[in-house]
Each structure stands twice: as structure tokens, then as C-alpha cells.
Amino acid sequence: MNADKDPGEDFKFIAETNAIEITDVKELGGGDINEVFLITTSAGQELVVKLNDSKKYPNMYRAEKNGLETLAGTNTIQIPKVINYGETGDQSYILMEYIATGKPGGDFWETFATQLADLHRNTSAQFGFSEDNYIGSLPQQNNPITDAAEFYVTQRLEPQLELAKKQDFDLGISKYFLRNISENIPDEPPALIHGDLWNGNLLITAEGSACLIDPAVAYAPREMDLAMMKLFGGFDPRLFRTYAEEFPLERGFEERLPLWQLYYLLVHLNIFGKGYLNQVNNIIKKYN
Secondary structure, eight states: OOTTSOHHHHHHHHHHHTTOOEEEEEEEOOTTTOEEEEEEETTSOEEEEEEEETTTSTTHHHHHHHHHHHHHTTTSSBOOOEEEEEEETTEEEEEEEOOOBOOOOTTHHHHHHHHHHHHHTOOOSSBBOSSOEEETTEEEOOOOBSOHHHHIIIIIIHHHHHHHHHTTOOOOOOTTHHHHHHHTSOOOOOEEEOSOOOGGGEEEBTTSOEEEOSOOOEEEOTHHHHHHHHHHOOSOHHHHHHHHHHSOOOTTHHHHHHHHHHHHHHHHHHHHOGGGHHHHHHHHHHHO
């Protein structure tokens, strides 16, 4: 947030625009991109406000709103309701439902697995999405593509590889690398995926059920969600067993994990730096 600007101006604008009276504001952890606040209204309603730099991250909250509403429209997994989004000065904001958190119910992982399988059964005629969006702080392309391998290479890997090159990371990619990647991608139809499904984007509600936040939505290979879930951990093995029973995976999924995880590791490399370079290069060597 602009250090010279009174943040109260933003909340005043949000209150007036959305016809609410804010009686309390508490800061929540937001990370590098967003400032996140829990607000209480005079009606006793608790809402979440996220703020970021509108010039640095143009249309981020529009994309987040559309992604959340697309996920919610499947009626598979709980998603926070978006109330509004817009701009106030040099800040963008999104206003949404606050989800109180709790502990998982006894069959939480099995239920979540079934919900995720149901989400992934939502398909489209093409890979991609109705608009480009974001993966973390980086733009994510979603041009319509009919082939799974072409989508993953051109819309996911190539933009991140180009960005890594601009940042002078030495990746040592051979001329066979992208072809080898393509030959290992199963020919499955597009699936609606969350797109950034690490454990920080899974909330356990006060009722003990799953709720997903901060998506990078696309119709994409469904194995991408599962690979991201396995990359940083935090998901019980029961989830993966139940998912495989509900929606069996193509043969060789475990061997393909590095292929999908490369995208997410490239994103981390391009955002956070060379601490991820060895992991990226180890996967590249596998397919060179």
C-alpha cells in the first residue's frame, strides 16, 4: 500500500460503494502480493477485504472473482462468495465472504477427494479459460487449445521458461526437451482445475469441510492439481487413494509427477529466486 496514503480512505470507499458500515478492521496474513483484512459491519457480518497495487497486478481481482465463481458454479466444493471488486485510487480490492475455520471431520479426506474428483469431471471443448489470470504474482496464459500436450507446453511451460531466461537462470534445455515432455502427457479431456492447489489454499471450515481459495483456474490436465498437492505436502494419503478410486488416473501418474511439478517449480523460481533452481534442473535433466 502507498505509504503516504491513509488506508482508512480505502475502507471508506469500499464501505460506501457496497452500502455497508465498517465497525472493526483486523489485519490478516496476506503475503507479498495482497494485504488482507477481516472487517466487521454494523450488521455483525464478517467479510474479507484484499488490497493490492492496481498497476502492478492489473485485473487480478477480476480474474480471481471469475475463477472463484466458476468453481462455485460446479456445486462440488465450498467456495467463498465474492461480493464485489473494484479500484480505489492506486489500489484494487476484492470483498468476499469470510470463512471461519475449524478442525477436519472424521471422513474429511475421503469427502474432499470425492469433491475434487467431481470438480475435475467438469470439462470443456478446449483447454484454457475465458481469460488469462494469475499464478501467484505472475500472469498465466489461457488461450484455447484443443490438445493437452500443446496446452501444457505453450500456455504453461514456455512462458515460465522464457521468464527464467530473462532472469538469467541457466536451465540447459536440450532441443528434445519439449518434445519429450509432450510425448509423456496423457490424452485426457480438459478438466476444471483449481490450478494452485497447495495446502495454504485449502481451508477447513468450522463445520469440518473443505473450502478452496485463491485459485488459478483453467480447463487443464487434471493431474496438475494432484501434482501440486504432492509437491509441498499437507494432504493425507487417504485423499489420493480415494481420488484414484473415484476417478481413476491414467497409467504412469506417479512417474509423471515431475513433469507437472516443473510448472509450479518454475513459477517459484521466477518469483522467489535460485533456491528452486536445483529442483527445476533435476526435472529438466529427466526429459532432456
